[in-house]
Structures are given as C-alpha cells and as structure tokens.
Amino acid sequence: MAHMIAKNSIHTLTITALNDQAQGLGMLDGIPIIVEQALPGERIEVKIIKVTPIYLVGKLCSVLAPAQDRTQPFCQVFTRCGGCRLQHLSYPAQLDFKTDLARAQVSQVKELQTVRIHTTIGMDSPFHYRNKALYPVGLRQDKIVMGFYATHSHEIIEHPVCGIQDARIDRVMAHIRQFLECSRISIYDETQHSGLLRHVLVRIGMRSGEIMVVLVINGRDLPDKDRFISSLTHTMPEIKSLSLNCNQEKTNVILGIENRVIFGKYTIRDELGEFQFDISPSSFYQINPRQTEMLYRKAVEYAALSGKETVVDLYCGIGTISCFLACQAQQVYGIEAVESAVHDARNNAALNALKNIEFLQGEAEERLRELADRDVRPEVVVVDPPRKGCEQSVLDAIIAMQPQRMVYVSCAPKTLVRDLGYLARNGMQPLEIQPIDLFPHTTHVECVTRIERKDR
Known part of the structure; x- marks a missing residue:
C-alpha cells in the first residue's frame, strides 16, 4: 500500500528507533519509513522523497519535538558531508548507540547468547582525534x-x-x-x-x-x-x-x-604506548591513536599472557599489535598478506629492539599451515581482519591448531558475530566483547572479543 502515499507529500510522524546507519525509523500509515538525521522519540515533519512497495524514505523538514539527546552539530556541512553521521546525537547517546549495535548483532546468533557485552569505552574529548x-x-x-x-x-x-x-x-x-x-x-x-x-x-x-x-x-x-x-x-x-x-x-x-x-x-x-612506529604512505595505521592504545591494551589483557606463551597475530599489518604482545609473550608470529606492510613490521620490531617476533608474508591460511608444519602450537591466536572478517578456511586452520585462547579485534560487528558463531560451533567459546569508540561521531565501532577453548 506504499503507493497510496505520494512522493513529495508532507507528513508528521514519530521516530521510534535508529538503524545501524543511524537513520531514524518510524511508521507512516502502517508503512516503514526511513528519515536521515531524525532521532528516536522525536515528532517530525517529513517530505516523502522515495516510495517503494515495502518502505518509504522521507527528508527531514523540521523537528517539532526534539529528543532529549539531540545536540547542535559542530560542523557547518554536517547535513551534506558523508564523514560523520552522529553529530546531532549527544556523545553519551552515541556510545549507547554503539553498544546497542553490538548487542543487536550478537542477539541474532544463538551460540552467543551467554556472551557478556560491555558498554562502549568512549573518549574524554571526542574531537580532533584523526591522524x-x-x-x-x-x-x-x-x-x-x-x-x-x-x-x-x-x-x-x-x-x-x-x-x-x-x-x-x-x-x-x-x-x-x-x-x-x-x-x-x-x-x-x-x-x-x-x-x-x-x-x-x-x-x-x-x-x-x-x-x-x-x-x-x-x-x-x-x-x-x-x-x-x-x-x-x-x-x-x-x-x-x-x-x-x-x-x-x-x-x-x-x-x-x-x-x-x-x-x-x-x-x-x-x-x-611505549613503542615507536615508522609509517609509510600506504601503511594501515589506526586513525585514532588515543583509543588505539586502549584497544591494544585490552587485546593484551584478553590474551592473558604470562611470558611463556607462543602467540600468532593474524592480519598483523605493520606490526603494531605484535609489538604490544611481544613484551608479554615468549614468541610472536605475525602474518600479513601485504608485502610492504611486512617490510614495515620487521623494521618496527627492530626499531623497538623486539627480537621475539617473526613476521611471515602471505595468505593467513597458508602461513598457518606452514607454522603447523614447523610444529608451532600457539597458546594464543589474535586476529584483526578487515571489515569482511575471516575466511572460513582461516578459522578452520586456527581451530585445528587448538589454541587455548583467541582475541578477535573487529571493526565490523556483523562479520564479527558471523565468525564468533562459527568458532562457538567448533569448540572456541566467545566470553565477552568490549566495544571501543575509535571513531566518534560516526556509526563505526571497534570490538575486542575474548575467546577460550571449550575443553579447558
């Protein structure tokens, strides 16, 4: 019945929720509607700009009754620039939104219902953080x-x-x-x-x-x-x-x-932290160093290292997490597909006088098999994959190594819970997830997950 509502018509409605892109959601004559920059609880006036058989898209004309969490955006081009989508939402409410994102994804996987999700760790001053x-x-x-x-x-x-x-x-x-x-x-x-x-x-x-x-x-x-x-x-x-x-x-x-x-x-x-890193033009290096240090320390905490462990760090990039791990482990193996990143990682290990890291260049699955052939049996595996998550073959190779613990660092909750569900069904139980806000005023959130082998 969406065709009964005309394009360019003006309507009044109440927003009830946000989707994962921070778009306001509501109902208009029983039809779902999406409205950019509208917040839950707000009474708004919208102009219909798209009509489909199953949903509508509205353009916000005015906020008749603002939400308590609405705040004045600090950027003059907020409504046009694609960089930040949450400037109109107070920072405490942004952190709640990101915690809810993680919880909503976890709730969809039955094997993860016992996983504890902590509240998102934010910044004291969430401005001028990008490097x-x-x-x-x-x-x-x-x-x-x-x-x-x-x-x-x-x-x-x-x-x-x-x-x-x-x-x-x-x-x-x-x-x-x-x-x-x-x-x-x-x-x-x-x-x-x-x-x-x-x-x-x-x-x-x-x-x-x-x-x-x-x-x-x-x-x-x-x-x-x-x-x-x-x-x-x-x-x-x-x-x-x-x-x-x-x-x-x-x-x-x-x-x-x-x-x-x-x-x-x-x-x-x-x-x-206490480490130095050389960064080249194409290096992947987290854009928020203040929160990145917190992220890496949480990963080391979840790894629960005593100084005797062998650790494998998958998707290691220029070796940042590897360096943090190496100070508390006996041996770290970093695996990275990009040749230039491995070159930078080796230089960074030398720069920090860390002699207990070996970096391997190649696809994760192949290098894991190579380590297994060398009879390397890591107690801990750390993964920090791109947004698409881990290939199932990589997860299978990790499971075959039977590590005691895993730490999964993710920038995409959707692929994170997909991979956690697979691990849980194959003997590796996720226990807790800590969201960390590396990207204030955007919809992105980083999560660190602690995982243990079930037969421990």
Whole structure:
C-alpha cells in the first residue's frame, strides 16, 4: 500500500528507533519509513522523497519535538558531508548507540547468547582525534574544490576545518589550496580521465608532530615541484615527508602502487604506548591513536599472557599489535598478506629492539599451515581482519591448531558475530566483547572479543 502515499507529500510522524546507519525509523500509515538525521522519540515533519512497495524514505523538514539527546552539530556541512553521521546525537547517546549495535548483532546468533557485552569505552574529548585525512580534488565551475565526498556520491563537499581531525591537517590543506590556485598543476577530471592531481593524503604523528603529505597524481611528475616543496615546507617545517603517488589507472582505487619521495623521508615516526612506529604512505595505521592504545591494551589483557606463551597475530599489518604482545609473550608470529606492510613490521620490531617476533608474508591460511608444519602450537591466536572478517578456511586452520585462547579485534560487528558463531560451533567459546569508540561521531565501532577453548 506504499503507493497510496505520494512522493513529495508532507507528513508528521514519530521516530521510534535508529538503524545501524543511524537513520531514524518510524511508521507512516502502517508503512516503514526511513528519515536521515531524525532521532528516536522525536515528532517530525517529513517530505516523502522515495516510495517503494515495502518502505518509504522521507527528508527531514523540521523537528517539532526534539529528543532529549539531540545536540547542535559542530560542523557547518554536517547535513551534506558523508564523514560523520552522529553529530546531532549527544556523545553519551552515541556510545549507547554503539553498544546497542553490538548487542543487536550478537542477539541474532544463538551460540552467543551467554556472551557478556560491555558498554562502549568512549573518549574524554571526542574531537580532533584523526591522524589522517584523504581529500579528493576536483573542479566546479573552473574553481578548485577540496573536501570529502557527500554520502553515496562523488560530489566533493568543501570545508575549511574538520572537527574530528587534527587541526594541523586543516593548515596543510589550506596552504596546498592556496598554492594550487596560482600554479600550473592541473586538476584531475574523473569523467574524462584527464588532469593531474587526484587526491591529497595527509598523515600526522600525533606524538612526534611529524607530518607526511602525499599527492596522488595521474602522471609521473609534478609541475612547479621545487616551488611547491619550498613553499609548503617553509610554511610548515613539521612536514618531514613529501611523496608523489602515481596512479594513472581509470579507477576508484585511490592509491597507486608506486610512491616517489620528493622531499625528506619515506616514513614518519609516531608512538603508541611505549613503542615507536615508522609509517609509510600506504601503511594501515589506526586513525585514532588515543583509543588505539586502549584497544591494544585490552587485546593484551584478553590474551592473558604470562611470558611463556607462543602467540600468532593474524592480519598483523605493520606490526603494531605484535609489538604490544611481544613484551608479554615468549614468541610472536605475525602474518600479513601485504608485502610492504611486512617490510614495515620487521623494521618496527627492530626499531623497538623486539627480537621475539617473526613476521611471515602471505595468505593467513597458508602461513598457518606452514607454522603447523614447523610444529608451532600457539597458546594464543589474535586476529584483526578487515571489515569482511575471516575466511572460513582461516578459522578452520586456527581451530585445528587448538589454541587455548583467541582475541578477535573487529571493526565490523556483523562479520564479527558471523565468525564468533562459527568458532562457538567448533569448540572456541566467545566470553565477552568490549566495544571501543575509535571513531566518534560516526556509526563505526571497534570490538575486542575474548575467546577460550571449550575443553579447558
């Protein structure tokens, strides 16, 4: 009966819940409706912008009776930028939302009903936490635009400042924009696959203060290169690394394979806890170092190490978690598919004088079999997979090793509970989940899970 409600018609309704994308949910004449930026308990006026046989989509026109948890967004482009979806929700309520996300996913798997889910650990000050930003660059009416993409779009939304990233990134981008406006550097057009500058990547070492800038270009070199280097580094002497990333493919993949240093070092250095890490342009390095340290310490706590254990760290990246584990384990084996990440991981272990870590490059399942063939029998396995979670073959290889404990670090509750359910059905029992807010004002949440073998 959805067709009985006309597109562009105006209606009043009450929002009853949020979905996992923080969209408001309600009912209109018995038909489910989705409304962006509306909160539970609010009485709102909406304009119908999409009609389907089974649901409606409404655009928020006005809030007639606001929820107690509604707050004023701190960003002027909040309603347009695709970066943050929860700025209109008070921070304590954001943490509740993320705890509920984890609980809702766990409740759908019968083997996980006894798992304890802790409340989400938040930040004292949930602002300016990001150490990395990636800006698309484009042209609009012959004017340079730099910003973030709108939701489900390649429209670039400009903003002079971003309240969730380190303020030094705003300064770098302001200077680059100023330079581009009077330079010979052409701007990439993704429809024509022409022009040079595609993206700008900025990384900050939050403790070291070192800054890395990477220009992603549709070419091999940069006009006005020397003047660009001189101008940027004179304005911001904290910049220790300037690189060109060459990406001449017609693709939505942002970074190309080749990085060419044009000033300073290939890496910048930062610290997590008592450890130092060198970070390269393509390194995966968590974007919120304050919460990352808490995340890693929770993972070590759940590993329950006495100093005698052998630990396998799957999807180890540049070796961050491995270093935290190595201080309390006898031996750590880190496994990572990306060759450049393994190179960085080995360097980071040496940088921290950790001699009880061995890094193996290759697919997780294959390297686990190799360790088994070497008669390596880990007491603890730690996994930190990408959003898609672990392949079943990887879980089977872990189960075959019969570790006493597992720690599962996840950025995607849906794939986390899928994998936890499989482990629970195969002798590995999840016991507790600790959500940690690494991404305030967004819908993302990181979870750390403690798992033990059932026959212990």
